[in-house]
Amino acid sequence: MRLLLKGGRVVDPANRINTVTCVLVEDGKIAAxxxxxxxxxxxxxxxxxxxxxxxxxxxxxxxxxxxxxPGYEYKEDILTGSRAAAAGGFTTICAMPNTNPVVDNGxxxxxxxRRAREVGIVNVLPIGSITKGQAGEELSEMAELVQxxxxxxxxxxxxxxxxxxxxxxxxxxxxxxxxxxxxxxxINLSADGEMHEGFRSTVYGLQGIPAEAEEIMISRDxxxxxxxxxxxxxxxxxxxxxxxxxxxxxxxxxxxxxEATPHHLTLTDEAVGSYDAVKKVNPPLRSEEHVAALREAVxxxxxxxxxxxxxxxxxxSKDCEYGNAAxxxxxxxxxxxxxxxRLVHTEVLQLSKxxxxxxxxxxxxxxxxxxxxxxxxxxDITIIDPDEVRTVDPRRFYSxxxxxxxxxMQLRGWPWMTLVAGRIVFKEGSVMEMKx
Amino acid sequence: MNFEKRxxxxxxxxxxxxxxxxxxxxxxxxxxxxxxxxxxxPALRGKGMITVFYENSTRTRTSFELAGKYLSADTSxxxxxxxxxQKGESLKDTIQTIEMMGPDILVMRHSxxxxxxxxxxxxxxxxxxxxxxxxxxxxxxLLDMFSIRERKGTLEGLKVAIVGDxxxxxxxRSNIYGLSKFGCEVRVVGPSTLMPPEIxxxxxxxxxxxxxxxxxxxxxxxxxIQRERQHAGLFPSLEEYAELYMLRPEHLELAxxxxxxxxxxxxxxxxxxxxxxxxxxxxxxxxxxxxxxxxRMALLFLMMGGRRDEIAA
Amino acid sequence: xxxxxxIVIMDExxxxxxxTRISHEIIEANKGxxxxxxxxxxxxxxxLAYRLADQIEAIEGTRPPVGLLDITLYRDDLTTLGTQPxxxxxxxxxxxxxxxxxxxxxxxxxxxxxxxxxxxxxxxGRPRRIQLAVLIDRGHRELPIKPDFxxxxxxxxxxxxxxxxxxEIDNDNKVVIQELMS
Numbered sequence: 001m002r003l004l005l006k007g008g009r010v011v012d013p014a015n016r017i018n019t020v021t022c023v024l025v026e027d028g029k030i031a032a033x034x035x036x037x038x039x040x041x042x043x044x045x046x047x048x049x050x051x052x053x054x055x056x057x058x059x060x061x062x063x064x065x066x067x068x069x070p071g072y073e074y075k076e077d078i079l080t081g082s083r084a085a086a087a088g089g090f091t092t093i094c095a096m097p098n099t100n101p102v103v104d105n106g107x108x109x110x111x112x113x114r115r116a117r118e119v120g121i122v123n124v125l126p127i128g129s130i131t132k133g134q135a136g137e138e139l140s141e142m143a144e145l146v147q148x149x150x151x152x153x154x155x156x157x158x159x160x161x162x163x164x165x166x167x168x169x170x171x172x173x174x175x176x177x178x179x180x181x182x183x184x185x186x187i188n189l190s191a192d193g194e195m196h197e198g199f200r201s202t203v204y205g206l207q208g209i210p211a212e213a214e215e216i217m218i219s220r221d222x223x224x225x226x227x228x229x230x231x232x233x234x235x236x237x238x239x240x241x242x243x244x245x246x247x248x249x250x251x252x253x254x255x256x257x258x259e260a261t262p263h264h265l266t267l268t269d270e271a272v273g274s275y276d277a278v279k280k281v282n283p284p285l286r287s288e289e290h291v292a293a294l295r296e297a298v299x300x301x302x303x304x305x306x307x308x309x310x311x312x313x314x315x316x317s318k319d320c321e322y323g324n325a326a327x328x329x330x331x332x333x334x335x336x337x338x339x340x341x342r343l344v345h346t347e348v349l350q351l352s353k354x355x356x357x358x359x360x361x362x363x364x365x366x367x368x369x370x371x372x373x374x375x376x377x378x379x380d381i382t383i384i385d386p387d388e389v390r391t392v393d394p395r396r397f398y399s400x401x402x403x404x405x406x407x408x409m410q411l412r413g414w415p416w417m418t419l420v421a422g423r424i425v426f427k428e429g430s431v432m433e434m435k436x
Numbered sequence: 437m438n439f440e441k442r443x444x445x446x447x448x449x450x451x452x453x454x455x456x457x458x459x460x461x462x463x464x465x466x467x468x469x470x471x472x473x474x475x476x477x478p479a480l481r482g483k484g485m486i487t488v489f490y491e492n493s494t495r496t497r498t499s500f501e502l503a504g505k506y507l508s509a510d511t512s513x514x515x516x517x518x519x520x521x522q523k524g525e526s527l528k529d530t531i532q533t534i535e536m537m538g539p540d541i542l543v544m545r546h547s548x549x550x551x552x553x554x555x556x557x558x559x560x561x562x563x564x565x566x567x568x569x570x571x572x573x574x575x576x577x578l579l580d581m582f583s584i585r586e587r588k589g590t591l592e593g594l595k596v597a598i599v600g601d602x603x604x605x606x607x608x609r610s611n612i613y614g615l616s617k618f619g620c621e622v623r624v625v626g627p628s629t630l631m632p633p634e635i636x637x638x639x640x641x642x643x644x645x646x647x648x649x650x651x652x653x654x655x656x657x658x659x660x661i662q663r664e665r666q667h668a669g670l671f672p673s674l675e676e677y678a679e680l681y682m683l684r685p686e687h688l689e690l691a692x693x694x695x696x697x698x699x700x701x702x703x704x705x706x707x708x709x710x711x712x713x714x715x716x717x718x719x720x721x722x723x724x725x726x727x728x729x730x731x732r733m734a735l736l737f738l739m740m741g742g743r744r745d746e747i748a749a
Numbered sequence: 750x751x752x753x754x755x756i757v758i759m760d761e762x763x764x765x766x767x768x769t770r771i772s773h774e775i776i777e778a779n780k781g782x783x784x785x786x787x788x789x790x791x792x793x794x795x796x797l798a799y800r801l802a803d804q805i806e807a808i809e810g811t812r813p814p815v816g817l818l819d820i821t822l823y824r825d826d827l828t829t830l831g832t833q834p835x836x837x838x839x840x841x842x843x844x845x846x847x848x849x850x851x852x853x854x855x856x857x858x859x860x861x862x863x864x865x866x867x868x869x870x871x872x873x874g875r876p877r878r879i880q881l882a883v884l885i886d887r888g889h890r891e892l893p894i895k896p897d898f899x900x901x902x903x904x905x906x907x908x909x910x911x912x913x914x915x916x917e918i919d920n921d922n923k924v925v926i927q928e929l930m931s
Contacts, residue, residue: 321527321546465822465839476872507822738833
């Protein structure tokens with residue numbers, strides 16, 4: 001079984017390819033990229049897909065998604081989350097461990113991995129928790145987690161407040177060469193905060209979360225990464241100060257990487273003024289100067305990758321008073337369109353850079369053999385139609401989380417087709433499921 | 437003319453000077469009605485008003501209820517503590533239930549900023565914000581402005597100092613928005629920990645020193661300080677707060693000639709205001725209560741014009 | 750909405766004569782002005798009430814007290830109007846109980862204004878008697894109300910507009926029939 005993707009612009013940053021050419025897929029693997037010998041000859045067993053006008057990329061990787069299963073299936077489950085990923089152009093997603101029970105042992109991690117294989121739409125890589133029950137007190141059994149398939153550890157959703165515990169986590173994780181994903185938030189400073197602290201929190205009368213709540217913890221974690229030599233990955237960086245800390249840490253040779261979310265790159269805290277709870281997210285949407293700094297840092301390479309922090313919620317947790325609403329944005333199905341419309345088409349980012357931020361960069365952070373179109377690798381491929389214009393309509397989401405803040409926004413540049421291991425899982429606006 | 441397009445009153449932030457003037461002007465004849473032996477006019481006969489307070493405030497609620505009754509509206513109160521809210525009913529469902537009972541206007545207070553905005557989007561009833569979290573308390577600011585204007589003859593160009601916990605005060609915010617539209621010089625006075633970030637960008641000046649802040653002002657609006665703030669570590673003790681910020685008779689002398697004192701009530705005597713001042717001739721606290729009813733009558737009257745379906749979005 | 754004068758029904762002198770006659774009639778009907786008060790209905794009833802008081806004072810040597818009545822809050826069409834009309838103060842600074850109150854207005858038409866004015870008056874006290882003085886009666890009554898003193902009866906069609914102009918408000922003294930400019 002061969003598949004020929006013909007006529008598209010192939011963008012494979014890791015292999016420095018950015019040209020109109022062909023990609024040949026054979027038995028679920030990349031067979032060749034470039035002018036395919038024998039293309040004119042025997043094509044009887046080759047399915048040809050005309051990709052003219054499209055962009056053919058390595059499959060997109062999301063380091064940060066909340067799939068909610070087990071325990072919160074009313075918000076999302078591995079099936080709906082996988083569908084949402086496929087529709088959003090992602091072929092590999094990392095599942096955060098703040099489920100119920102928490103992914104703090106091999107059994108739960110194994111369940112997530114197994115269930116994802118059963119669903120079989122995209123690659124789902126579990127992330128284990130740093131501490132048991134994400135309580136911030138005792139380390140989870142990391143060896144067991146890795147054994148069960150975890151690619152990183154994180155207490156995301158919560159900060160590891162105890163410095164000694166975080167130190168040991170970074171230290172211990174070295175033995176398995178996995179990164180520690182840190183949700184940086186000094187919860188004493190953020191307290192009951194509900195939006196970015198600044199002029200607008202004054203105007204809207206909402207409790208503020210100062211930028212320093214994030215920056216203090218990033219500083220601490222960077223120092224602990226230095227102390228231990230562990231690999232630190234900062235989740236959802238959102239402030240100017242955080243970027244400065246990360247820049248200095250990188251210059252010092254500390255093993256630190258970071259991600260930014262599409263919403264922090266495209267929205268400001270002004271959006272909160274309507275008290276519409278779909279804008280409520282943690283870290284909060286920041287003011288213009290922070291957003292500008294993030295956009296600059298994503299272009300300069302200081303920010304290593306883009307991750308969605310896909311946080312689906314049930315409608316009742318969002319269709320309510322702002323103060324009572326849950327934090328989080330359903331992001332898998334809009335991420336690529338936001339990157340294309342708000343960053344690539346506006347020339348904040350070059351196309352190849354944007355693709356790298358979604359492919360080779362996150363793969364490198366995880367240390368997995370993905371994110372490129374290198375021959376013999378699994379044929380995980382995302383094809384984008386850069387000119388498709390569509391209005392964000394949450395009712396059409398595959399995710400159970402119908403809570404994007406972009407409802408009604410018109411965006412240009414959407415995923416057109418998604419292939420996982422050579423199999424088409426998304427095309428013509430529909431997710432294609434394997435017959436089980 | 438000014439209220440044609442207005443469905444709700446959620447705050448003074450987005451209100452025009454003309455709208456505010458219309459309310460204040462209309463409140464003048466309303467105050468006459470309150471002073472009459474027969475305190476009732478038929479203007480809102482057949483209209484229904486319901487108050488829903490998710491946060492206790494008997495006086496504001498009673499003020500609204502009387503305002504409605506004086507205008508012949510049928511008023512009713514949903515007692516939140518005894519309602520199904522306690523059983524976990526969502527705000528949206530509660531509001532929809534109320535709407536189906538047919539009232540025209542919903543007066544609501546909520547401990548969360550923006551809750552009335554959320555409700556207003558989800559109901560055809562007109563919504564009046566009777567205080568939301570730390571955001572706005574528009575009718576309190578309107579009655580403060582009415583009281584000042586009545587005593588001073590004008591609002592134009594007055595110097596007004598607001599003293600106390602500015603950070604958590606919806607009264608302060610609404611007053612700042614309202615008074616600024618009339619060219620008042622607004623000062624905010626209080627401890628640095630109770631100042632909202634970048635407050636001066638609202639066009640006010642902040643003072644940490646009470647004497648400096650109130651010198652030469654025409655009006656001092658003293659806010660109620662809440663003990664919870666001490667527990668949150670925002671200031672060391674109520675005693676120290678009183679030492680630094682309690683208004684005493686000697687302070688009034690620092691202010692301009694004929695300076696007046698306002699307080700939204702209830703007062704903590706001996707904490708933010710001394711007893712001598714609380715009962716002094718320049719203190720409008722009692723007058724404010726009457727004016728509150730008048731201003732709310734004006735608002736209810738202006739907002740109940742026209743048919744609901746024409747205005748509801 | 751532009752209006753054009755069609756016919757001038759009364760000029761300044763006509764108005765003055767009519768008010769003088771009404772003054773005499775009020776005095777005559779009440780056998781003097783002891784216990785009589787004038788209450789003008791806002792807006793144009795007010796200057797007319799003051800003029801009547803001036804005339805009565807000139808004739809009788811005593812000036813009856815004058816009050817001003819705002820009937821907005823008593824109108825029966827509030828719920829059907831697109832926007833609420835402006836409310837003004839009622840300024841009746843004397844006790845009307847046991848007085849003969851002469852309500853004064855510029856034009857009587859359907860009678861609804863007078864109904865509202867009587868209700869408003871009753872809420873201020875319990876007058877011994879209410880009388881009604883108008884400069885123009887243009888007919889088309891919708892309520893069983895009849896003025897006691899009339900300056901001029903003017904048969905009109907419902908489409909016509911009658912405007913009483915007074916110097917205090919309009920910088921002119923005249924009564925005209927107006928029509929919409931097409």
